[in-house]
Amino acid sequence: xxxxxxxxxxxxxxxxxxxxxxxxxxxxxxxxxxxxxxxxxxxxxxxxxxxxxxxxxxxxxxxxxxxxxxxxxxxxxxxxxxxxxxxxxxxxxxxxxxxxxxxxxxxxxxxxxxxxxxxxxxxxxxxxxxxxxxxxxxxxxxxxxxxxxxxxxxxxxxxxxxxxxxxxxxxxxxxxxxxxxxxxxxxxxxxxxxxxxxxxxxxxxx
Numbered sequence: 001x002x003x004x005x006x007x008x009x010x011x012x013x014x015x016x017x018x019x020x021x022x023x024x025x026x027x028x029x030x031x032x033x034x035x036x037x038x039x040x041x042x043x044x045x046x047x048x049x050x051x052x053x054x055x056x057x058x059x060x061x062x063x064x065x066x067x068x069x070x071x072x073x074x075x076x077x078x079x080x081x082x083x084x085x086x087x088x089x090x091x092x093x094x095x096x097x098x099x100x101x102x103x104x105x106x107x108x109x110x111x112x113x114x115x116x117x118x119x120x121x122x123x124x125x126x127x128x129x130x131x132x133x134x135x136x137x138x139x140x141x142x143x144x145x146x147x148x149x150x151x152x153x154x155x156x157x158x159x160x161x162x163x164x165x166x167x168x169x170x171x172x173x174x175x176x177x178x179x180x181x182x183x184x185x186x187x188x189x190x191x192x193x194x195x196x197x198x199x200x201x202x203x204x205x206x
Contacts, residue, residue, distance in 0.1 A: 003148075003160060007132070007172030009096035015138070015165040017190060024140050026085075027199040030055070030107050035076045037109055050116065051109040056081035057206055059106060064123050066104065066206055081105050089136045089203035096169040098134045102203035110144065110184050110198040118153055118180040124206050133205045134171025140164050141198040143188040149178035164189050164198075 003010045015023070030053050031037035037051035040061035048061065057066040058078040070076050081103060089102045104124075108116075121135050139162040146168070149157040155178070162168060170177060181200075189195050 003158070005148075005174060007096075007134075007170060007174040008148075008177075009167075009169045010160060010162075011092065011095055011167040011169070012163070013165045014092065014095075014167040015140075017165070017192060020140055020165050020190075020193060023138070023201075024193060024195055024199060026082075027107055027109075027140065027201070030079070031109055033079070035070060035074075035079045037107070038073050041072070048116070049110075050114045053079070053107045055079050055085070055105040055107065056103045059104075059123065066123060085201070086203070088138075089201075092136050092138070092167045093134055093169060093171075095167075096134065096171070098169065098171050100133045100171075100205045102136065102205050104204045104206050106202050106204075108200045108202070110142075110181065110200065112184060112186055112197065114181070114184050114198065116181045118147060118149060118157070118178045120176050120178055121202075121204065122176055124204055128205050129175065132172040132175045134169050134175065136203040137162075137168040138201045138203075139166045139168070139198065140200070141189045141193060141195040143185040144198055144200070145182045145185065147178075147180045147182055151176055151178070153178055161185070164193065 037053045146160040
């Protein structure tokens, strides 16, 4: 299907099934391990419709800032970003002609009712944002209806069906485009993965 926008790339079925299986197992270990997954509470007291675990730096859902400990949840130190995951994200970014060294990964788990409203990723450092360093996303499991808009919330939104193994990259002039997830499409994951729901990994360089 593809997508045609400057500084945006959708790599359909980028990861082979064997790699997806290994990465799903890794995500499950992260979610169930120390400083693992939880449902964040945002400003105003609302709960997000997903579970989240951060690696490298913790994203605080109340302050919209990155920090070394999970001060908005349990105070635990954030787990490090494994080197092999950073290497994978760097390899994906190069497919879209971006070079970056990710030091943050947010691992999200979307159940059948999972979703995320339109938002901008703008909490990274001014240097990172100013350089247009990309966001690299990897999808695993059921297909997500990914919404990708413009620089203003009211701009036209495209719907991108991100399937298991897909990678999505946006940076440069597209770095602050609005995006979100409207729903998870059940029973769309490859059966061999043995998963109902969706893991998403998003990498950034703070």
